[in-house]
Structure formats: structure tokens, C-alpha cells
Amino acid sequence: MEFGDCMKDVLMVNEDYIMINTGSWGIVPKDIFNHRMNLIRLQEENPRYFFCEKHFELYEKNTSLVANFVGADERNIVLTDNTTHGINSCLISVPLSEGDAILVHSFIYLATLKATEKIAKQRGFKVRNVDIKLPINDEEEFVQLFEQKLENFPDIKMVIIDHISSSVPILWPVEKLMKLFKDRNIIVLIDGAHGPGQVSLNLTELDPDFYSASLHKWNFVPRSFGMLYVKEKYHEDFYNIISGARYDWKPFRKRFQYLSARDQTSLFCFEKSREFVEKVGGMDNIIKYNSSLMKAATKMLVEAWNTSYLPVPNSMMAPNMSLIKLPCMKKYPIPEEAKEILFTDYPELLFKLNEEFHINTSVFCLNGEAWIRISSQIFNSMHEYEKLRDVILTLSNE
């Protein structure tokens, strides 16, 4: 099947906008949106039947399909609201002692960092940080940053790494890092918000302790739809951060299956999303289309703006997202505070692109410079990035 503009007929795309920000929000096929609406209708028309019978049948079926998709035993998978929900649940459950340290890194997603800091404070853990500097020359150098930190701080008992980081879209060398951490008995939580759907995944082989993801980003399901992998040895004492009547039920998966009368219908759309993926040509073709479009768009923009893209080795470039330096725009100076801190928003340009030019993307300041993050998904085509190219060139000439 062909990808590009023709896909806009079957996806919930607002055609008044150029949507090149799937990495932030995801995209849902119209049929799947309607399927979810039908489930909500069923839930409203007969809540007793839905919550006491249908809900569990659908939860089980969709959990099995998700487990199969991420290469895991379904006994190790629970469905969550999102990555944040899974990460919070890990942090309240992980078997660390007061005084132990958790290692994070400077490109960590803010919600993940804040959850870590909050729960670490409550449980008496320290939080240590790996300062990742750009450029990154090769994977070994990157892994060494972590190795050095573990050498210097023997109190580190757990690490939180990304699979694909967000604002700075790097595909992490997770296999190499896993080897390092395993050799040293470090507990690993992978923030996999952007993993499944952007790359194929086999969690049994990768074997982290925990892996938390948001399937709504790259898998054609509605928000909120997350998944969490928990290795068997943690099941007994693993708790959902949202406690309900089933908070201590066994096996631990039951602690996530029913969160009082909460609408979890988004979670019951995975089967339909698999049908959609097969209908349009399969996951491999989707991954191939998105990554080659991203490569071509990145090259074209960098040449037209005479700037550069994220300085990381090819093997660490995220398949469907790219970070490109913006040319100087005198009329839109970057905020003063951007020079002092690693990340800051660049709201003036963001709003201009969104409101005036209807280009939905992500712009921010990194190390005091202005960057733009673009995404690719099967409804995108080169002409959309060309429009972005021209708008930025116009703004830079104002």
C-alpha cells in the first residue's frame, strides 16, 4: 500500500495543519477511533456488563497481543495509562534500601525525572546524574560515561535509561548498556516511551528489569495506552501507583486490570491496531518508510538552512525523529535564560509556526541554540518538510 498524503483519508489528521510532530502525540486511524467510541457507548449503556465481564475479557486479549508484539511472556506485561504511570509504579516498588542511589542522565524526560526525584525523596534514595555532552562520537564512548559513573559511585543500585530519548532523539545502544549493567548487578528501568513501533523489540532477549512505554505514540492506538514489562522476580512486591481494591491481588497483573470505575477502553484497541498495521503493509514497511523519509527530510533541511543535525553516530540516530539546528532568526531571539540551562522552551517560534503557518512541530533551545525536532509517520511526505524549509527561510530573512 502507498504511504503519504493518501493515508490522511484513513487517519485522524487535521488537514489544515502540517503534522510533523507524531513523536509528541501519536496518531489514530479513524476506524480505531470509532471502535473505541463503540466501546465507550457499550460501557455507558450497560456499565455492569462492561465492567464485570467485557472489561476483563478485553484486557486479557489485548495484553496477550501487546506481549507478543514486544517479545515478552504475557505474565510479565501489564497495560498502563502511559509511560509515566509505569515509571511511577516501578519507583514505588523497586527493592532498594535507604541510601541507595538511582542513576539518571541529562537527556531524561522531565516527567520521568520529576517522578524519580519525588519518590527518591520519599524513600530515602539518592539521585545521581550522567552528564551527556554533545557531540557523541561513538557508542563505546557513550557506554563509558555510564561505566565511569558506576565506578565512581558504588552506591548506585539502579539506572534509568531511555530507549529513544525525546527532545534529543537518540537511539540508545541498549544491548551494550544492558551488558554493562548486568555485569554489575544494576537494576535497569528503560524509559521506552518511543521504543515500540519505532524499532522492533524483543524484551525477553533484551532482558531489562523494567520497561515502560507509551504505545499511543507510534502504534496507531488512542491515548492513554501504555505497557509495562516487569521481570518475574519483582512480581510479588510490585504495586500499581494507583491503588484500588485489588492493590495486593495475585498475580501482580491483577493490580493493573481494574482501577475502580475508570475508563480503560483505549487499552482495548490493540487488536484493531494490529489489523490496521497488517492492512497497510506490515510493521517492517512502516518502519522502512518512516526512517527513510526522516533521513531524506533531515538532509534536505540541513542543506537548505546551512546548519547541522544532532551530532551523534548514524547507529544512534532515532529512526522517526530528527533534531536540526535552526538558522539565525534575528526577529525571533531565543530567550535569555536559554544560555544558562540545557533545555528551555522557545515559545515565540513554536506559536508562530503553529498559529500562523499551521505547522505542528517541536522547537526548543538546547545549550543556548535553537533546534527543531521533526517526526515522520506514514501520512507524511517530503512536501510537508519542504513547506517547513520555506517558512523558516522566510522567517530568517525578516
Ligand SMILES: Cc1ncc(COP(=O)(O)O)c(C=O)c1O
Ligand atoms: C522519553 C519519554 N519518556 C516519557 C514520556 C512520557 O510519556 P507519556 O506522556 O505517554 O507518559 C515521553 C513523552 O513524550 C517521552 O518522550
